Amino acid sequence: xxxALARAALDDTVAEIAAGLAGAKVRRLTQLGxxxxxxxxxxxxxVNFYALKLYPPAxxxxxxxxxxxxxxLRWMQAQAFTMVPRLIAVDQARGATLLSWxxxxxxxxxxxxxxQACEFLRLLHERRDTPAVPPEHLAAEACLSGAExxxxxxARIAALRGLRDAALTEFLDRHAGPELATRLARAxxxxxxxxxxxxxxxxxxxxxxxxxxFGFHNALRRDRGRxxxxxxxxxxxxxPAKLIGDLLLHPGTPLDDEARARLHAGACGIYAxxxxxxxxxxxxxxxxxxxxxxxxxxxxxxRWRRRAAAGMPGSWEDAKRRQxxxxxxxxxxHIIPGVTA
Numbered sequence: 373x374x375x376a377l378a379r380a381a382l383d384d385t386v387a388e389i390a391a392g393l394a395g396a397k398v399r400r401l402t403q404l405g406x407x408x409x410x411x412x413x414x415x416x417x418x419v420n421f422y423a424l425k426l427y428p429p430a431x432x433x434x435x436x437x438x439x440x441x442x443x444x445l446r447w448m449q450a451q452a453f454t455m456v457p458r459l460i461a462v463d464q465a466r467g468a469t470l471l472s473w474x475x476x477x478x479x480x481x482x483x484x485x486x487x488q489a490c491e492f493l494r495l496l497h498e499r500r501d502t503p504a505v506p507p508e509h510l511a512a513e514a515c516l517s518g519a520e521x522x523x524x525x526x527a528r529i530a531a532l533r534g535l536r537d538a539a540l541t542e543f544l545d546r547h548a549g550p551e552l553a554t555r556l557a558r559a560x561x562x563x564x565x566x567x568x569x570x571x572x573x574x575x576x577x578x579x580x581x582x583x584x585x586f587g588f589h590n591a592l593r594r595d596r597g598r599x600x601x602x603x604x605x606x607x608x609x610x611x612p613a614k615l616i617g618d619l620l621l622h623p624g625t626p627l628d629d630e631a632r633a634r635l636h637a638g639a640c641g642i643y644a645x646x647x648x649x650x651x652x653x654x655x656x657x658x659x660x661x662x663x664x665x666x667x668x669x670x671x672x673x674x675r676w677r678r679r680a681a682a683g684m685p686g687s688w689e690d691a692k693r694r695q696x697x698x699x700x701x702x703x704x705x706h707i708i709p710g711v712t713a
Contacts, residue, residue, distance in 0.1 A: 390415045390424045393461040393470035405683045410437070410605070414473065421473035422460060427605070428678065429467070435512060437605035438467055440505070444583075444604040445471075447504035455492050455601050474600045476592030481631045485588060488599045489619070490638035496581055497612070497642055503581045505608055511584035512606035515614040518559050518570035521658045525552055528665040535671050539696060547703055548665065555657045562654035568647050578646040580612040589624035612643045613652040617659035621705060623667060623698060664702040670695045 387398045390413065400416040401424075415422040427438040445459040458472040479485040515521045529544055529552065560570040583590075584606035592600045616639040620632050627635065640649050669675045670691045684691075 386413060386424070386426070389426075389463060389466050389468050390422070390470065393424070393463055393468065394420070394422055395461075396420075403683055405685065411681070411683065415470070423457065423471040423473050425469045425471060427467045427469075435606070438462070438464065438469060440509075440607055441604045442469055444504045444607045451495075451499060453492075453495065455488065455599060456604075457600060457602060474592050474594065474602070476594040476600060478625070479588045479591050479593040479599060481588055481625060481627045481635075483631075483634060484597055485591075485593070485599060486631060486635050486638060489586075489588070489591075489601075490635070490642060492599075492601055493580075493582070493586075493612075493615075493639070494642045496583075500581055503609075505581065507576055507579075507609055509608045511582055511608035511610040511615075513584065514608065514610040515655075515659075516573040516579070516611055518556075518563055518655065518658070520573075521559075521614075521655065521662065522552075522556055525658065525662055525665065528662075532665065532668055532671060537671060537692075540668065540671055540692075543696060543699065547700065548661065551661055551703065555661055559654050559658050563651065566647060566650035566654070568651060568654070574611045576609075578611070578648075579609045580615070580643065581608065582610050582612065582615045583607050584610065584615070584618075586615060587619050587622045587625055589622060611651070612639070613648055613655055614659065616643075616652060617656050618663070620656070621660055621663050621702075623663060623702060626705075660702060660705055663705075664699040667695050667699040667702060 383401060387401050390401060391398045394415060394417055396417040396419070398415055398417060400414075402414040402416075404412045404414060410428065411426040413424040413426075415424045425441075427441075442459060442462050445456060448456050449458060457474055460470040460472060462469050510516075513524065515524065529548060532540055533544055563570045583601070583604050585603055586601070590601060590603040592602065594600055616635070620627065620635060636652075639652075670679065670688070676688050676691065679691075680688075
């Protein structure tokens with residue numbers, strides 16, 4: 373089968389799935405670019421627009437992303453959340469959900485954007501006694517202790533070394549490896565100094581239910597500046613310091629100093645107590661290193677194949693060069709004015 377025929381067959385299958393979920397004939401189907409894991413399509417019927425989301429198999433990483441997202445969206449609808457898409461229908465067997473279509477542009481982290489993000493996180497935190505998922509369901513790659521962050525960093529470096537790429541190995545040897553040792557020592561000292569623990573998991577009372585991949589890269593600014601937050605595949609319980617650290621540092625939507633200071637202040641108001649502020653300051657340099665290593669995922673052949681299948685343009689070699697430069701830049705982004713010591 374030629375590539376064109378294979379593409380046509382895939383489009384027909386996707387249109388069939390969309391029609392089944394929408395209960396109507398599909399007039400137009402458009403795959404949206406920029407996806408990194410799941411595939412997302414804009415679906416047009418005679419009377420409505422929808423977003424169709426196709427998820428990778430759960431066996432790839434052990435998480436049933438569709439089930440998690442569907443569960444969370446149903447819970448949010450029951451809780452009258454207005455800042456998320458509506459779940460229209462689910463096809464578990466074919467790994468698909470149909471969501472309300474939300475028009476908008478990616479927000480850039482204005483004062484109003486940050487206020488809405490903090491309000492969304494506040495609602496989640498305030499409803500933690502009746503959460504979407506049970507306390508034992510952790511967010512993807514949850515980091516409940518400094519030791520867990522250290523374990524994840526060590527595992528990432530080891531896996532990247534195994535790829536035996538010369539430029540990548542040089543970066544690990546000259547930058548990431550030495551920085552890991554330095555930042556781990558500083559984080560351990562800082563956590564102990566503020567009465568915390570580097571090795572012990574954060575107690576359940578100090579955790580919060582969070583969208584693990586939360587940020588303005590997963591948001592749309594609608595009319596009148598209202599935000600819609602999307603993508604809850606990785607939802608679960610985690611240390612809110614890890615969530616806020618990721619939001620402060622996320623390379624997809626870099627925030628300026630003023631925006632990061634505003635976000636930090638808002639987060640401290642939401643998660644006040646239980647050492648949140650000191651823990652965030654201690655862990656932020658480690659989270660910055662963690663992001664630098666995450667940016668190198670494109671070096672893994674299987675990860676790149678999944679990116680390409682989701683619609684990411686360009687060649688693999690270009691992607692590797694681009695991501696290595698981004699990782700080098702990220703190594704300097706862990707210092708947040710007014711946050712770290």
